[in-house]
Amino acid sequence: MSASNFSDPSLLRGLTQRRFGRRDALRLSGLAALGGALAACGVQGQGTQAPASAEPDAVAKFWNGKTKNNTLRFANWPLYMDPKQPELKAFTTKTGIKVKYDEVIQEMGPWFAKVQPQLSAGQDIGYDLMVITNSFQFTQFRDSGFLAPLDHSKLPNYAKNAGAAYKKEAFDPGNAYSIPWASGMTGIAYDESRTGPIKGLADLWDPKFKGKVGMFSDVQELGNFGLLAVGADPAKSTEEDWEKAADHLKKQKSDGIVRNYYDQSYIEALGSGEVWLTQAWSGDIFQKNISDGTNFKFIIPEEGGTIWTDNMTIPVTATNPVDAITLMDYFYEVENAATIAEYINYVCPVPAAQPVIRQHAGKLTGEDKDALLDVADSKLVFPTAAEYAKLHYYVAFEATSEQQKFQKTFEPIVLG
Amino acid sequence: MNRVKNKIAPYLLVLPGAVWLLIFFAVPMVAMLSLSLQEGDIVHGYRFTGHWQTYTEAISNYDTQIIRSLIYGAIATLVLIVLAFPVAYWIAFYGGRRKPTYLFLVLLPFFVSFVLRTISWRQILTDEGPLLSPLRDMGLIGQSFHILGTPTAVILGLVYNFLPFMVLPIYVALERIDPRVVEAARDLYANPATTFRKVIFPLALPGVFAGVLMTFVPASSDYVNSEVLGSSDTTMIGQVIQAQFLENSDYPTASALSFVLMLVLLIGVFTYARILGTEDVMKVAAR
Numbered sequence: 001m002s003a004s005n006f007s008d009p010s011l012l013r014g015l016t017q018r019r020f021g022r023r024d025a026l027r028l029s030g031l032a033a034l035g036g037a038l039a040a041c042g043v044q045g046q047g048t049q050a051p052a053s054a055e056p057d058a059v060a061k062f063w064n065g066k067t068k069n070n071t072l073r074f075a076n077w078p079l080y081m082d083p084k085q086p087e088l089k090a091f092t093t094k095t096g097i098k099v100k101y102d103e104v105i106q107e108m109g110p111w112f113a114k115v116q117p118q119l120s121a122g123q124d125i126g127y128d129l130m131v132i133t134n135s136f137q138f139t140q141f142r143d144s145g146f147l148a149p150l151d152h153s154k155l156p157n158y159a160k161n162a163g164a165a166y167k168k169e170a171f172d173p174g175n176a177y178s179i180p181w182a183s184g185m186t187g188i189a190y191d192e193s194r195t196g197p198i199k200g201l202a203d204l205w206d207p208k209f210k211g212k213v214g215m216f217s218d219v220q221e222l223g224n225f226g227l228l229a230v231g232a233d234p235a236k237s238t239e240e241d242w243e244k245a246a247d248h249l250k251k252q253k254s255d256g257i258v259r260n261y262y263d264q265s266y267i268e269a270l271g272s273g274e275v276w277l278t279q280a281w282s283g284d285i286f287q288k289n290i291s292d293g294t295n296f297k298f299i300i301p302e303e304g305g306t307i308w309t310d311n312m313t314i315p316v317t318a319t320n321p322v323d324a325i326t327l328m329d330y331f332y333e334v335e336n337a338a339t340i341a342e343y344i345n346y347v348c349p350v351p352a353a354q355p356v357i358r359q360h361a362g363k364l365t366g367e368d369k370d371a372l373l374d375v376a377d378s379k380l381v382f383p384t385a386a387e388y389a390k391l392h393y394y395v396a397f398e399a400t401s402e403q404q405k406f407q408k409t410f411e412p413i414v415l416g
Numbered sequence: 417m418n419r420v421k422n423k424i425a426p427y428l429l430v431l432p433g434a435v436w437l438l439i440f441f442a443v444p445m446v447a448m449l450s451l452s453l454q455e456g457d458i459v460h461g462y463r464f465t466g467h468w469q470t471y472t473e474a475i476s477n478y479d480t481q482i483i484r485s486l487i488y489g490a491i492a493t494l495v496l497i498v499l500a501f502p503v504a505y506w507i508a509f510y511g512g513r514r515k516p517t518y519l520f521l522v523l524l525p526f527f528v529s530f531v532l533r534t535i536s537w538r539q540i541l542t543d544e545g546p547l548l549s550p551l552r553d554m555g556l557i558g559q560s561f562h563i564l565g566t567p568t569a570v571i572l573g574l575v576y577n578f579l580p581f582m583v584l585p586i587y588v589a590l591e592r593i594d595p596r597v598v599e600a601a602r603d604l605y606a607n608p609a610t611t612f613r614k615v616i617f618p619l620a621l622p623g624v625f626a627g628v629l630m631t632f633v634p635a636s637s638d639y640v641n642s643e644v645l646g647s648s649d650t651t652m653i654g655q656v657i658q659a660q661f662l663e664n665s666d667y668p669t670a671s672a673l674s675f676v677l678m679l680v681l682l683i684g685v686f687t688y689a690r691i692l693g694t695e696d697v698m699k700v701a702a703r
Contacts, residue, residue: 404664416650
């Protein structure tokens with residue numbers, strides 16, 4: 001087992017149920033969402049263009065005169081916090097701020113489509129804090145001027161405790177508009193009993209596995225792996241690289257190697273033997289192994305994998321931004337970061353949480369103790385420098401036209 | 417006074433429906449038509465420029481998917497007629513007192529969500545599922561044979577999901593046939609086959625006509641079956657529209673494609689109605 005092979009099945013009960021829930025909450029049943037998008041269509045002309053990074057006076061301008069209101073509305077993804085919300089209860093006790101917590105975000109595209117008309121009309125969307133992924137829509141939120149610039153003087157715990165990797169993300173230079181909630185990885189999952197050992201992206205193009213390879217239908221995930229396979233770093237890639245990557249992916253398709261392009265359903269396809277190896281999100285596989293007793297493996301490819309981050313942001317129309325930023329910083333207190341990670345088992349942006357989780361484990365016995373120790377030792381929750389070195393960020397788009405170009409480059413592969 | 421009332425009454429009766437149509441059909445249609453002629457992007461907004469080229473671009477980019485959708489829809493509809501006619505015939509003529517029960521059974525699948533039913537077909541058709549595994553073990557199919565991800569799987573899903581929409585109209589048409597007409601045919605020495613061909617089938621044609629309308633249109637624009645049972649080689653136009661709206665936020669292209677699809681289907685339906693309109697059906701029957 002190589003250093004990057006975290007396939008110990010004992011790894012974790014709760015691993016990443018979230019993605020299970022969210023992507024699954026079908027775009028298929030998206031008729032309602034489609035209706036929402038249609039309604040959104042009537043609205044023309046969005047906000048003005050905001051600068052890519054917040055100017056100091058923009059921060060002052062936004063925060064000036066804003067006060068604590070002792071109330072806060074928080075929009076998050078499902079299964080991203082213990083349903084009993086112990087952290088939020090403790091927060092209310094400590095600060096007097098009451099939190100209304102809703103798990104309303106299921107997918108980035110529909111979420112953006114839903115709140116975009118209100119934000120562009122300068123109206124409150126009903127939330128003061130929302131967790132959004134660093135996907136296309138992050139850039140759209142930012143460039144539309146929908147995100148409040150963060151006042152880092154109000155984020156002392158973030159400054160003190162956030163891991164170095166979580167202070168310099170390409171999609172939000174200087175964390176002007178966001179700080180991370182949690183991260184996860186995209187790599188390769190495989191059924192070793194059929195494939196034998198798998199090392200990296202080259203295996204996804206190996207004719208030996210003709211018709212048994214799964215890829216993601218999400219163009220960004222697909223494009224990223226295409227880019228890594230042709231030796232380009234997604235975050236620094238150029239349009240030329242995209243073309244090259246698309247050609248490489250087209251070849252993979254025309255050679256009949258790809259069985260299909262999947263959304264979350266790739267897990268079932270792997271489980272049913274439809275595919276033997278596939279692009280995968282780190283946690284899903286462990287969840288599958290634990291719930292179904294399977295023994296699938298997950299690796300970060302030797303050529304590199306990607307890391308995505310879900311980020312806490314404040315909508316520019318928030319009515320309680322001070323309360324929101326107070327909660328954001330509260331999650332960066334080591335103790336709170338530790339309990340969140342214990343429950344969600346995603347990459348924790350606070351390295352100092354690791355010993356705290358060990359301490360918590362020390363107070364328990366039996367299975368519970370083992371489970372927590374697994375979290376503390378998991379390279380999926382606390383990646384080491386060796387893992388980070390292999391993980392790449394997403395393509396960061398400077399402009400919407402660039403993003404459209406990227407989509408048009410890779411989309412024909414998926415929409416045959 | 418009464419006369420005036422009588423004149424107004426029909427309009428008053430139609431008013432609620434008309435207002436409903438205006439608000440929930442006409443207004444969104446106009447909004448979408450306008451959107452399809454706008455230019456821009458989601459961040460900077462879409463502005464109306466009358467950019468009709470979106471249509472030509474959309475058609476040239478996605479003609480494969482449009483044609484594929486129409487072919488899948490047509491095949492599914494044909495299979496549906498073949499499957500649904502005997503079912504409706506049997507219920508109508510041999511159902512006896514249990515007719516309502518049988519009709520209920522036809523409708524029973526609707527008590528489970530459309531998406532869930534389609535997903536359960538995945539489990540049945542999957543490579544190592546209850547259908548293909550035994551066949552493969554017996555050596556009847558090759559190692560790499562599969563159904564999921566092929567047009568067969570998508571069309572099967574369409575047929576399965578729309579079956580009741582074909583059975584019910586045909587049943588209604590058959591139900592209305594006066595048994596004395598059939599008796600008369602027998603009295604005139606028509607054998608059962610001739611009775612069916614010359615009497616029953618022509619009288620059932622209006623039902624088939626309605627069934628085709630109720631299945632071909634939604635089947636051609638469906639996006640669930642291909643998403644769940646198909647692969648990137650079976651992408652239907654509904655999926656493309658959905659992706660343009662929700663994933664790419666390319667509203668003009670999505671709107672343009674919606675109109676193209678609507679237009680194609682309308683032309684198809686009108687042509688079909690002219691060739692095989694209900695009145696003409698009766699003429700065919702009279703021949």
